[in-house]
Amino acid sequence: MCRTCVAIAGADYCVIAADTRMSTGYSILTRDYSKIIQLADKSVMASSGFQADVRALQKVLAARHLIYQHQHNKQMSCPAMAQLLSNTLYYKRFFPYYAFNVLGGLDSEGKGCVFTYDAVGSYERVGYSAQGSGSTLITPFLDNQLKSPSPLLLPAKDAVTPLSESEAIDLVKTCFASATERDIYTGDKLEILVLNASGIRREYMELRKD
Amino acid sequence: MNNLIGSDADSQRTLYPYVTGTSVVGIKYKDGILLAADMGGSYGSTLRYKTVERMKSVGKHSIIGASGEISDFQEIMRYLDELILYDNMWDDGNSFGPKEVHNYLTRVMYNRRNKFNPLWNSLVLGGVKNGQKYLGTVNMIGVHYEDNHVATGFGNHLSRPILRDEWHENLTFEEGVKLLEKCMRVLLYRDRSAVNKLQIAKITEEGVTISQPYSLKTFWNFAAFQNPTVGAEGSW
Numbered sequence: 001m002c003r004t005c006v007a008i009a010g011a012d013y014c015v016i017a018a019d020t021r022m023s024t025g026y027s028i029l030t031r032d033y034s035k036i037i038q039l040a041d042k043s044v045m046a047s048s049g050f051q052a053d054v055r056a057l058q059k060v061l062a063a064r065h066l067i068y069q070h071q072h073n074k075q076m077s078c079p080a081m082a083q084l085l086s087n088t089l090y091y092k093r094f095f096p097y098y099a100f101n102v103l104g105g106l107d108s109e110g111k112g113c114v115f116t117y118d119a120v121g122s123y124e125r126v127g128y129s130a131q132g133s134g135s136t137l138i139t140p141f142l143d144n145q146l147k148s149p150s151p152l153l154l155p156a157k158d159a160v161t162p163l164s165e166s167e168a169i170d171l172v173k174t175c176f177a178s179a180t181e182r183d184i185y186t187g188d189k190l191e192i193l194v195l196n197a198s199g200i201r202r203e204y205m206e207l208r209k210d
Numbered sequence: 211m212n213n214l215i216g217s218d219a220d221s222q223r224t225l226y227p228y229v230t231g232t233s234v235v236g237i238k239y240k241d242g243i244l245l246a247a248d249m250g251g252s253y254g255s256t257l258r259y260k261t262v263e264r265m266k267s268v269g270k271h272s273i274i275g276a277s278g279e280i281s282d283f284q285e286i287m288r289y290l291d292e293l294i295l296y297d298n299m300w301d302d303g304n305s306f307g308p309k310e311v312h313n314y315l316t317r318v319m320y321n322r323r324n325k326f327n328p329l330w331n332s333l334v335l336g337g338v339k340n341g342q343k344y345l346g347t348v349n350m351i352g353v354h355y356e357d358n359h360v361a362t363g364f365g366n367h368l369s370r371p372i373l374r375d376e377w378h379e380n381l382t383f384e385e386g387v388k389l390l391e392k393c394m395r396v397l398l399y400r401d402r403s404a405v406n407k408l409q410i411a412k413i414t415e416e417g418v419t420i421s422q423p424y425s426l427k428t429f430w431n432f433a434a435f436q437n438p439t440v441g442a443e444g445s446w
Contacts, residue, residue: 022355024353027366027367027370028370029353029355029366030355030356030357032357033355050353051353051354051355052316052320052323052351052352052353052354055316055352055354056320056352095324
């Protein structure tokens, strides 16, 4: 089982992060397992849940993206990948992929976007999201820090955060350091992917190993 | 597929294991991979078979160690023999390395799990190809990962902590064997399905060697074992 992932959308960047611990029951299987995959130029997916299902889902999406590139001679946009992920999950509505996903990236205007999913494909574009066992600890904190506008407002107010890229990264590090303290399944190491106009960047941070 | 959990279909799928092997432990060392497994095949609580080879070489570059249902391991060997055969028949100078074999096994295990008819094993797959060392594991539900040291079953609880403390890069062969023997000794003391007859398998760029069976020295004269009921007369 893989346990916690987070994504935050900014004005022109997107931060996707997940811990690298893989556990089963009360045992840690490995401290160095990546739950994040880059599906397209501007789409990155982080998934928590049952590892075998997560891996199968990653492979299905990667294969579908390859076919898309052959047929359309271009990369899939993040909103397109978002729809594909939803459809792929719902396809197995009656024997689900036990995977709880966040999809992050840049939309066609270059603005950060984050899509959050349940195991059967229900999804929504949001400004930030956390999934997995640590989500209950992280989401209230992000709600407090990122002051997300109500989705009930008309006209709809943009949910992407006005924070700078480095501030968002610091926020993510704080989230995980805190979640690690209280969630037994979160820890070991934090993997952060930052997607922006100049490309993609990877960063790591050590977390408590207990 | 319409009676997935039906009683009639139960005769066609694996419900529980019968003859099982216990832990396999594997580590990366300087020149390649070392695997250790005992030679026991248990039939429930009976130690029925004591010369079961639970480690086999696969192709030129890999070695597999299996715990769990022995007959399913034999089935997996048939799958792998066919895989390697087709690989050889291409005759293109290329051959499957440990990464490829591990990926294949993962897909097989996962797909069997999805059909509710699992191969009841936890497998360790190690090898060296073009100087790259690889050590991975996959179990009956398709969960898989690679690491510098892996173990199945009880090994995860008893051996991994030892390995986390004492494993380091560039172990020599002797150091690696000593470390594995330490792990296997703890398993022998504490795992009731362990038998004192084990093999160590080594794989390097040059090839695979599986040692002859041998046994570990054990020590039972710890003071606490000598008079276990002292301080609690009447207990046992």
